[in-house]
Amino acid sequence: MYHSRRLRIRNSYLRQRLITKGLIFVTGAIVVGFIFSFLLFAWYAKDLPSPSKLSQTTGNSTVFLDRDGKVLFDLYKDKNRMPVSIDQIPPSLKEATIAIEDKDFYKHQGISQFGILRALFNILLGRGLQGGSTITQQLIKNVLLTSHRTISRKIQEMILAFEVERRYKKDEILLMYLNESPYGGSFWGVGTAAKGYFGKEVKDLNLVESAILAGLPQSPSVYSPFIGEKNTWKERTKSVLRRMREDGYITKLQEQEGQKTVDKIKFTSPKLAINAPHFVFYVKSLLEKEYGEKIIDQGVKVKTTLDLDVQEIIEKIVKDEISKLKDYHVTNGAVVVLDSKTGEILAMVGSYDFNDDKFGKFNAVLGLRQPGSAIKPITYALAFKKGYTPSTVLLDVKTEFSSGSSNDKPYIPVNYDGKFRGPMQIRFTLGNSENIPAVKMLAMVGVHDFLQIAYDMGLTTFYPSDESLNRFGLSVTLGGGETTLLDLTSAFSVFANNGYKNEISSILEIGDFQGKKIYKKDGSHQKSIISPEVAFLISHILSDNNARLEVFGPNSYLNIPGRTVAVKTGTTDDKRDNWAVGYTKSITVGVWVGNNDNSPMNTKIASGATGASPIFYQAMRELLNLTDGKQKKYSDGINDKPDKVKALTIDAYLGGLPKDGYPNRAEYFIEGTEPKDISPFYKKIKISKNNGKLANDIEIKNGQYDEKEFVVFTENDPVSTDGRNRWQEGIDAWAKEQSDDKFKPPTETSDASAEDIVISIKNPSGQQTVNSNNVEIKAKITSTPNIKNVKIKINGSEVKSLDGDRDEIDETINLSDGAYELQIVATNEKDKSSESTLKFGVNKPWDYLTPTP
Known part of the structure; x- marks a missing residue:
């Protein structure tokens, strides 16, 4: 115890x-x-700016320059504020701002604990430092600090937030935020924004207008109705209205009415001091994707690839030419110009008029459209890669293409002008933009391989996935798939650049407001897509005015006198899109005309004559004459012929080696693909002398025929799924309609029976005078069953009977002078007989009348 x-x-x-x-x-x-x-706290607070400076800053300007340093757009050069007092701010704007930016604004002391936890959680998940900013913190970032996302900057931001909240009342902080926040472009503060977007005082803003403005400061360059992505402001506004309803500021009915009003909002017309606006906003979107949405608001200097001299030339041409097309129901056009060797964008005109209220802001250079026949060079580039040549013959005839399903109708393409031109070499099918041969060629080279090479060349929507293969059919070679003008022009630059692909580029360098380099382009990164030989063949065809002569004529807008320029046009079947894309070894130009609402143009629009072609013509002509004050900026011509491309004289009609009786022409071939003989379409056929049909074996054996030359076209149908050769059916139907018999060889074989006996007497000849009494009887006998007996008759009398099988007779008979009838009768083992008869004379005329004794 x-x-x-x-x-x-x-x-x-x-x-x-x-x-x-x-x-x-x-x-x-x-x-x-x-x-x-x-x-x-002391360490991070020692260098912090005083909160008293909240209303005394001016911000940094973001500047876009062309490649020579000329200003395209100074985003905040004209930054101005119209400060407003708290009593001028309508309750709807206060509530909308708090709802979308900081619902606990009136409860916290400058920092949201939940926001801080969310930011820490994002850091732990590797998402970077994001989230957690109150209105007070955003005010500090906008005015006193930069928006760099670092932990130290976040701590400084929190310290200042505490200090600001200690010094100012909540409504004062909110007012400073509304007066100091960016609202897009040169609009800083709600006073300027209300005037700039709606043409009214801030106190007069309604609910939806307040919601629009409240949604902008988070990312003004994205959400601005003037400079942001199309319609993103609408979704942002609807999000603001939803948050206001969730926080109890408005009712469900007010939210619904507000969302209906969003689509009806009318803005004032924006007046921006800007060059190349579509290009500038294209570059702006690329910057935001690469560096985040806030980079534009931080003050950066962006040196772009654009050549302002080229841009201004193109803008004027588009404006002038589109104004001429009103009667054709053409309301818009777009052009992009690339440096062929680097892929750099030299000019980008996205619409007829950027300031047009209906469609001006939309950049048609980036819009998805069907390219029509402008895509055909890619099909033929693949063909040349697989061994076909510019002299390969394709039949331009009405042809059915199997759909692969018994339930679907066959595909039957037609040519632009509705005509069929029969046999054509690839140089001319591509030059004249014939549809049926292009579809046949795609069937021969394969849709999958076509999609692959198109994708590799720059058509980003043509990736050969299973879904694409199910979606695209043979019509894709006629423009059945969608692409953008920028992508298609980039693909053509591969032809211009010896088969090498450059990534499209628009920025040369980026520097921050302190002069520090953020990015600098380090040269061109090229990838070989097609061989220089294939690129040369395509370029030579597209620059050959003779190759397109039949359809476009000698003086179309595709031919620029004194210049060598490769070009291809395209027009969709429904006349919704009209294209012209072409190049020299220095520049590549793509043109589109049509309507932003996708309505069809007038049916009179014609490739090579109206629409895109005149714009292309004017653009190329102007740019190839442009100088930098000393020399021309851009040169014409295609790349030089590679060593592995050989010139050869060929048959101008069917593309083989030269043939007697037919004209010749010169053609280029990749080494190893040159023709080795005349065209296989030339056929020598044995025709029966008896009936004009195909000679049978007996007639050939007996020499009973004539040899005649025809032109016989044959094609195999690689897409048939039922055994029918639809391509040959189309060829045969076309041949029957031709007036020239050379296309119509007999198709039936001579009906001379195999059991018939054919006797051909070689000597004497009919109606001959034999100058000797010893007469040689010679004959050729043909029979499939063996001969068993031959009889020689003179004037009806038997003079000799020969037993046994034989195919020749060589006998001598002695006759006196006079006139005679020789008859040879042969019988075969089937007991079928035949005879041959002729008349002759012995030392007398054959018709000599012997005296009666």
Whole structure:
């Protein structure tokens, strides 16, 4: 008992000592933590700007320059504010701003604990430092600090937030935020924004207008109705209205009415001091994707690839030419110019008029459209890659293409002008843009391989996935898939650049407002897509005015006198899109005309005569004459002929080696693909002398035929799924309609029976006078069953009987002078007989009348 009591006393003593030490440790930790926090606070606070400067800053300007340093757009050069007082701010704007930016604004002391936890959580997940900014913190970022996302900057931001909240009332902080926040372009503060977007005082804003403005400061370059992505402001506004309803500021009915009003909002016409606006906003969107949406608002200097001299020339041409097309129901056009060797964008005109309220802001250079026949060069590039040549003959005749399903109708393409031109070499099918040969060629080279090479050349929507293969058919070579003008022009630059692909580029360098380089282009990164030989063949055809002569004539807008320019046009079947894309070795130009609402143009629009072609013609002519004051900026011509491309004289009609009686022409071939003989379509056929049909074996054996040359076209149908050769059916139907018999060889074989006996008397000849009484009787006998007997008769009397199989007779008979009838009768083992008769004379005329004794 004594020991038990003593043990209890001892344990109590130990507990008290442990608690005492624990309290000392905790107290020490708190003191150390306080000292550390104080020192940390002091460290980060020592260089902080004073909160009193909140309304005294001007911000940094973001500038876009062309490649020579000329200003395209100074985003904040004209930054101006129209400060407003708190009593001028309508409740709807206050509520909308708080709802979308900081719903606990009136509850916290400058920092959102939940926001901080969310930011830490994002850091732990590797998402970077994002989230957690209150209105107070955003005000500090906008005015006192940069928006760099670092932990130290976040701590400084929190310290300042505490200080601002200590110095100012909540409504004062909110007012400063509304007066100092960016609202897009040169609009800083709600006073300027209300005037700039709606033409009214801020106090007169309605609910939806307030919601629009409240949604902008988070990312003004994205959400601005003037400079942001199309219609993103609408979704942002609807999000603001939803948050206002969730926070109890408006009712469900008000939200619904507001969302209906969003689509009816009318803005004032924006007046921006900007060059190449579509290009500038294209570059702006690329910057935001690469560096985040806030980079535009941080003040950067962006040196672009654009050549302002080229841009201004193109803008004027588009404006002038589109104005001429109103009677054709053409309301818009777009042009992009690339450096052929680097892929750099030299000019981008996205619409007829950027300031047009209906469609001006939409950049048609980036819009998805069907390219029509402008895509055909890619099909033929694949063909040349697989060994076909510019002299390969394709039959331009009405042809059915199997759909692959018995339930679907066959595909029957037609040519632009509705005509069929029969046999055509690839040089002329591509030059004249014939549809049926292009579809046949795609069937021969394969849709999958076509999609692959198109994708590799820059058509980003043509990736050969299973879904694409199910969606695209043979019509894709006539423009059945969608692409953008920028992508198609980039693909053509591969032809211009010896088969090498450059990534499209628009930025040369980026620097921040302190002059530090953020990015600098480090040269061109090229990838070989097609061989220089294939690129040369395509370029030579597209620059050959004779190759397109039949359809376009000698003086179309595709022919620029004194210049060598490769070009291809395209027009969709429904006349919704009209294209012209072409190049020299220095520049590649793509043109589109049509309507933004996708309505069809007038049917009189014609490739090579109206629409895109005149714009292309004027653009190329102007740009190839442009100088930098000393020399021309851009040169014409295609790349030089590679060594592995050989010139050869060929048959101008069917593309083989030259043939007697037919004209010749020169053609280029990749080494190893040159023709080795005349065209196989030339056929010598044995025709029966008896009936004009195909000679049978007996007639051929007996020489009873004439050999005659025909042109016989044959094609195999590689897409047939039922055994029918629809391509040959189309060829045969076309041949029957031709007036020239050379296309119509007999198809039936002579009906001379295999059991018939054919006797051909070789000597004497009919009506011959033999000058000797010893007459040689020679004959050739043909019979499939063997001959068993031959009789020779003179004037009806048998003079000789020959038994046994034989195919020749060579006998001599002595006859006196006079006129005679020779008759040879042959019988075969089937007891079938045949005879041949002729008259001749012996030392007398064959018709000599012998005196009666």
